[in-house]
Amino acid sequence: MSFDAETASAETVIIHVGEALDFRNADDFKATFQEHVDDGIRQFILNFSDTEVLDSTGLGSIFSLYRAISPDDGKVAFADVSEPVQVVVQLTRTYKVFRQFPSVEAAREAFTG
Amino acid sequence: MDPFTKTYTDLDRAIDEVRTLSDDWPTLHQNGTIDDETLHCACLVLHEWIANLHQHARFPHDSPRVEIRLTGTAQQVDCSVLDNSDGFNLTSYLPADDEDPEAFPERGMGLRIIKACTTELSYSSTEDGLHCFEFLIPSDHDPWLNTLF
Numbered sequence: 190m191s192f193d194a195e196t197a198s199a200e201t202v203i204i205h206v207g208e209a210l211d212f213r214n215a216d217d218f219k220a221t222f223q224e225h226v227d228d229g230i231r232q233f234i235l236n237f238s239d240t241e242v243l244d245s246t247g248l249g250s251i252f253s254l255y256r257a258i259s260p261d262d263g264k265v266a267f268a269d270v271s272e273p274v275q276v277v278v279q280l281t282r283t284y285k286v287f288r289q290f291p292s293v294e295a296a297r298e299a300f301t302g
Numbered sequence: 303m304d305p306f307t308k309t310y311t312d313l314d315r316a317i318d319e320v321r322t323l324s325d326d327w328p329t330l331h332q333n334g335t336i337d338d339e340t341l342h343c344a345c346l347v348l349h350e351w352i353a354n355l356h357q358h359a360r361f362p363h364d365s366p367r368v369e370i371r372l373t374g375t376a377q378q379v380d381c382s383v384l385d386n387s388d389g390f391n392l393t394s395y396l397p398a399d400d401e402d403p404e405a406f407p408e409r410g411m412g413l414r415i416i417k418a419c420t421t422e423l424s425y426s427s428t429e430d431g432l433h434c435f436e437f438l439i440p441s442d443h444d445p446w447l448n449t450l451f
Contacts, residue, residue: 209321212353213314241321244349245411252406273321276342280418280445281411 192221201232201300203268203293206240210247218247222254231263234296235287238269243277255286264288266296306372313356313366320348320370336374340441343419344372344379350412351383351435359387382436389433392425418445 193205202225210218222233233254255265267289270278278284290296310316323345352368369384397403397414416423420437428434
């Protein structure tokens with residue numbers, strides 16, 4: 190399953206995570222972001238509005254994205270975080286690294302502002 | 303509260319259905335017995351455990367089968383997952399409390415998450431040759447991992 194990625198600007202891509210990011214589709218997620226990293230994108234907004242599952246392997250793939258772009262001051266933002274994802278965010282304290290926004294639009298404005 | 307029990311012979315289906323546990327166990331919300339956060343933690347632990355079985359366990363005698371059993375009170379969720387794999391020594395794979403993982407790890411967080419979410423956990427063989435993973439999540443538990451960054 191591929192992920193729906195949307196170009197928000199020359200610098201920013203929105204990835205709609207969908208129902209699940211887990212060990213079964215983490216490689217697809219990595220292939221999706223890698224294509225944009227190779228094109229020079231360094232700002233990513235992850236839309237979690239419909240996400241029922243984010244597991245350890247899925248989170249690991251987000252860490253992989255962060256490691257790929259952080260040397261160039263890249264950023265990953267979490268938008269519209271669903272309750273099950275919020276549990277993982279709190280548990281792992283990833284909010285210390287990935288800013289959270291109530292909506293994709295709010296994340297977009299923060300990146301462009 | 304009536305316990306929730308369900309058996310699966312397809313681990314992918316078990317993983318998919320665990321995420322909607324609250325729909326299958328409606329008495330949870332009718333009675334307001336278990337708060338959403340505790341339930342999400344239970345779903346996460348179940349997902350991580352069954353994903354672990356899916357990826358690493360050997361089922362040499364039969365096709366995979368798991369039975370999930372959940373009971374809940376206002377104080378805690380008790381859960382067991384019975385499986386027909388050949389099992390493994392969970393203790394030897396659990397990270398030590400003073401063990402520092404690499405920063406931003408791509409793999410190996412599953413058991414750390416399970417350990418952080420639960421206050422009691424065990425995986426042992428049963429008299430009838432199966433293996434049983436058991437865990438407990440108190441409703442006032444505030445789990446967190448401080449070693450990922």
